[in-house]
Amino acid sequence: MKRILFLCPDNSLLSPMAQSLARLYAQEGTLTYSAGLADAEAFEPRLASMLGELGLAPRIHAPQSLAEHADLRFDCCVWLGPEPPPATGLNLHVQWILPNPAGLPDEAYRHFRDRLAERVRNLMNLFETELD
Numbered sequence: 001m002k003r004i005l006f007l008c009p010d011n012s013l014l015s016p017m018a019q020s021l022a023r024l025y026a027q028e029g030t031l032t033y034s035a036g037l038a039d040a041e042a043f044e045p046r047l048a049s050m051l052g053e054l055g056l057a058p059r060i061h062a063p064q065s066l067a068e069h070a071d072l073r074f075d076c077c078v079w080l081g082p083e084p085p086p087a088t089g090l091n092l093h094v095q096w097i098l099p100n101p102a103g104l105p106d107e108a109y110r111h112f113r114d115r116l117a118e119r120v121r122n123l124m125n126l127f128e129t130e131l132d
Contacts, residue, residue, distance in 0.1 A: 002030045004127060005074040007088070011036030011063035013044040013102060014080040020056045021117045025124040032059070033074070035066040037088065044102045050113050066090075076127055094123060 004022060008014035011034055019034035026032060040063040051057055066088065078094040079085045085092060096119065101112040 002076075002127070003072060003074045004030065004032050004076040004078065004124075005069065005072075005090075006032070006034045006078050006080060007066065007085070007090070007092075008034075008036055008080045009082075010038050010040035011065065012040035012042065013047055013100060014098060016043060016058045016060065016063070017047060017051065017113065018078065018080055018116060018120055020051050020058055021054075021120040022124055023059065024054070024056060024117075025121045027128050030124075030128065033069055033072070034060065035064050035069050037066055037086070039063050039065045046102075046106075046109060050109060053110070054113075054117075076123075078123065 004026075006015040006018040006022065015034035015036060019032045022032040043058060043063060048057060074090070076093045077090045078096065079092045080096045080098050082099055083097065084095060098116070101109050104112065
């Protein structure tokens with residue numbers, strides 16, 4: 001069983017979106033997780049509808065913090081955020097410095113989602129072949 005963690009500042013948008021996209025591209029036997037360094041109270045309001053356009057939904061029902069996954073070991077950790085991450089104690093294999101699309105108009109938000117989907121698909125292809 002392989003595990004990949006998508007980590008962002010508060011788990012309200014970037015990491016749950018990446019995790020949902022990763023589930024679309026993951027091979028059987030790969031588990032995906034998302035977490036934030038802190039808990040947001042709720043997901044960004046358009047996250048569910050933007051994922052829904054692709055037939056996806058967040059896997060979790062509320063944002064989760066990194067502490068909720070403290071007992072797990074990850075084969076790959078991916079940081080998504082507007083600036084480099086603070087020290088987490090994790091070995092971050094991939095760092096994507098990305099803007100938060102929350103304030104964007106719908107078309108720009110979709111463009112962001114679709115570009116993130118490309119990155120995630122490429123990462124999952126590499127992840128699956130490198131760890132086999």
